[in-house]
Amino acid sequence: MYDTNYHRAKDAADAGKKLRACDDGMYLSGGMTLLPTMKQRLAAPSDLIDLTYIKDMNKIEVKGKEVTIGATATHAEVATHAKLAKVCPSLAGLAAHIGDPHVRNRGTIGGSIANNDPAADYPSAMLALGATIITNKRKMKAEKFFTGMFDTALAEDEFVKAVSFMAPKRGAYAKFPNPASRYAMAGVYVADHGKGDVRVGVTGASQGGVYRPKDMEKALSKSFEPGSLEGCKVDEGDMLSDIHGSSAYRANLVKVMAKRAVVAAAG
Amino acid sequence: MAKVEITVNGKATSANVEDRTLLVDYLRETRNLTGTHVGCDTSQCGACVVHVDGKAVKSCTMLAAQASGSDVKTIEGVAGNGALHPMQEAFHQNHGLQCGFCTPGMIMAGIDMVNRLGPKLDEKIIRAELEGNICRCTGYHNIVKSIAAGAKEMGKGMKKAAQ
Numbered sequence: 001m002y003d004t005n006y007h008r009a010k011d012a013a014d015a016g017k018k019l020r021a022c023d024d025g026m027y028l029s030g031g032m033t034l035l036p037t038m039k040q041r042l043a044a045p046s047d048l049i050d051l052t053y054i055k056d057m058n059k060i061e062v063k064g065k066e067v068t069i070g071a072t073a074t075h076a077e078v079a080t081h082a083k084l085a086k087v088c089p090s091l092a093g094l095a096a097h098i099g100d101p102h103v104r105n106r107g108t109i110g111g112s113i114a115n116n117d118p119a120a121d122y123p124s125a126m127l128a129l130g131a132t133i134i135t136n137k138r139k140m141k142a143e144k145f146f147t148g149m150f151d152t153a154l155a156e157d158e159f160v161k162a163v164s165f166m167a168p169k170r171g172a173y174a175k176f177p178n179p180a181s182r183y184a185m186a187g188v189y190v191a192d193h194g195k196g197d198v199r200v201g202v203t204g205a206s207q208g209g210v211y212r213p214k215d216m217e218k219a220l221s222k223s224f225e226p227g228s229l230e231g232c233k234v235d236e237g238d239m240l241s242d243i244h245g246s247s248a249y250r251a252n253l254v255k256v257m258a259k260r261a262v263v264a265a266a267g
Numbered sequence: 268m269a270k271v272e273i274t275v276n277g278k279a280t281s282a283n284v285e286d287r288t289l290l291v292d293y294l295r296e297t298r299n300l301t302g303t304h305v306g307c308d309t310s311q312c313g314a315c316v317v318h319v320d321g322k323a324v325k326s327c328t329m330l331a332a333q334a335s336g337s338d339v340k341t342i343e344g345v346a347g348n349g350a351l352h353p354m355q356e357a358f359h360q361n362h363g364l365q366c367g368f369c370t371p372g373m374i375m376a377g378i379d380m381v382n383r384l385g386p387k388l389d390e391k392i393i394r395a396e397l398e399g400n401i402c403r404c405t406g407y408h409n410i411v412k413s414i415a416a417g418a419k420e421m422g423k424g425m426k427k428a429a430q
Binding site for chain 2 (some may be wrong): 001002003004005006028031032035036038039040048050052076099100101102103105106182
């Protein structure tokens with residue numbers, strides 16, 4: 001790791017101020033991606049501004065169907081929050097299968113979505129849940145937030161403070177993890193918000209990062225059953241291709257995972 | 268340089284270290300606690316697992332500065348009163364190791380499992396919970412047995428303490 005300077009932000013305003021005062025600073029949350037990247041010298045921020053000591057920024061609030069999750073809530077905290085597990089078990093279940101127990105104790109939801117790794121789990125949930133991303137500067141819908149692989153609408157000194165959404169009527173996340181790395185080779189989050197509003201988020205598979213397959217949403221909105229997805233086409237040309245799986249393999253996997261998610265959600 | 272103040276195995280410690288110092292390096296190099304191992308250095312193998320404020324973390328993927336103000340427990344801190352911790356004893360009795368390199372992380376992960384999930388752990392749970400700990404020798408069989416036995420013993424201790 002190249003040399004760096006570590007700072008702790010006291011509050012949101014202090015975090016922004018500290019970052020703007022640096023040459024080439026970066027916000028640090030759980031560090032489960034950033035620190036390994038720095039160790040490999042693939043990232044070399046001059047300064048790190050630790051957001052995890054900002055008071056109450058890890059709070060999870062559930063009021064009826066309305067859910068707000070603070071950005072520094074760890075995957076373990078999301079996975080084991082009793083009220084959340086009741087209103088949105090699909091998201092708690094997703095969090096329970098990120099990385100391993102030790103990683104889940106450090107990694108955070110804010111860090112995961114701000115990094116927007118094409119194989120990260122949370123971004124698909126944010127799209128399917130129709131989440132609002134709350135930053136230190138503004139609020140925006142998840143569609144506007146995720147702008148491409150490893151890319152978000154966040155400005156240089158902007159960071160995620162929380163995410164909020166209405167718990168869906170039913171939902172599920174199905175992923176096919178790479179057998180070695182356990183990262184999603186395809187992960188599909190399906191959320192039925194009722195009244196024919198079904199949203200789907202796909203992660204791990206596409207070259208453009210997380211996305212919403214509109215034809216799947218349309219088909220499931222008409223009839224929420226796995227058979228509805230038969231006629232849907234996943235374009236091979238949009239899919240990632242690497243030593244772990246060809247684009248054709250991934251295109252098929254997206255459909256299979258979508259079907260599994262629908263089966264699980266329909267319970 | 269960062270001034271870090273970390274309670275390690277119940278003892279207050281402090282030092283000036285480079286900001287980029289990893290927690291595992293602070294433990295091994297500054298505190299000479301070499302029981303915590305560095306296996307892969309890529310956050311995968313779990314040989315470096317310690318407990319920070321009661322939670323198992325990979326100390327190769329955390330800066331010492333991030334842990335400043337925290338309470339850290341390492342493998343050196345789990346035994347007490349001249350006796351091995353029940354989880355250590357279980358690894359001994361069940362031959363839960365071959366070369367022993369991954370063992371400190373396995374034991375810290377095993378204790379964490381019991382702390383989170385209670386002493387009744389079946390094989391399926393233990394295997395799933397060992398996702399973040401890699402062993403290249405044993406094929407995991409005896410490690411799983413050891414954790415199950417250690418958990419049971421820890422359960423007895425918990426019962427006694429409750430009484």
